[in-house]
Amino acid sequence: MSEEPEVPEQLPPYRIEGARSSRSSCKGCRKKIEKGTLRLGVMIEGPFGSGYLWFHLKCAAKRRIEDVENAYGEKAWDEGVQVPSIESLRQIAAEAAVEKQTRKTAPYVEIAPSGRSKCKQCAEPIEQGAPRIVLLRAVEFGNQVRNGPIAVHPRCVAAALAAPDNASEEPGLRASLRQNSLDVAPAAVERALGELGAVDR
Ligand SMILES: [Zn+2]
Numbered sequence: 001m002s003e004e005p006e007v008p009e010q011l012p013p014y015r016i017e018g019a020r021s022s023r024s025s026c027k028g029c030r031k032k033i034e035k036g037t038l039r040l041g042v043m044i045e046g047p048f049g050s051g052y053l054w055f056h057l058k059c060a061a062k063r064r065i066e067d068v069e070n071a072y073g074e075k076a077w078d079e080g081v082q083v084p085s086i087e088s089l090r091q092i093a094a095e096a097a098v099e100k101q102t103r104k105t106a107p108y109v110e111i112a113p114s115g116r117s118k119c120k121q122c123a124e125p126i127e128q129g130a131p132r133i134v135l136l137r138a139v140e141f142g143n144q145v146r147n148g149p150i151a152v153h154p155r156c157v158a159a160a161l162a163a164p165d166n167a168s169e170e171p172g173l174r175a176s177l178r179q180n181s182l183d184v185a186p187a188a189v190e191r192a193l194g195e196l197g198a199v200d201r
């Protein structure tokens, strides 16, 4: 749990510090935290007492930004420790969230879980239970461009593919949608494909 030998009585819930040794490992990426590298400790209560789970500060931002926000709220570091801005860590968190979603290999068909989402192409709501198509669109993060997922009505796919920031390929789109949407009922996938019009014909 923690390599620190003595745990003081009043352990604050979070601690940000330069690692005092190279003996701790990050619970996010599982790699060693080199001495001097900024790490976030999240206090946990275990059967043998309490101690810190350590994360590289950046790995914590990627995986548990809420804890990072709390630690910053408490200024959980000693005077003189240079920490990056919370904005830069929020940006890391946002990029990680987009990457995670993208990993579900867009393009794919999904069923709208509620009626609250809006089509990114026509801005009209997507009906609850209706199939929607997730495509990739170039998204700017500061000065970087990443591909992020957008959901559109099947009937709006043609227009979305023609958008200047579109990052999905039209050739083979139908085959990709079938292949990447195995968790959706085949009938719903075919219904969505039926609304694509001239796309990938
Ligand atoms: Zn890490």
Ligand SMILES: [Zn+2]
Binding pocket: 119, 120, 121, 122, 123, 124, 152, 153, 155, 156
């Ligand atoms: Zn639409």
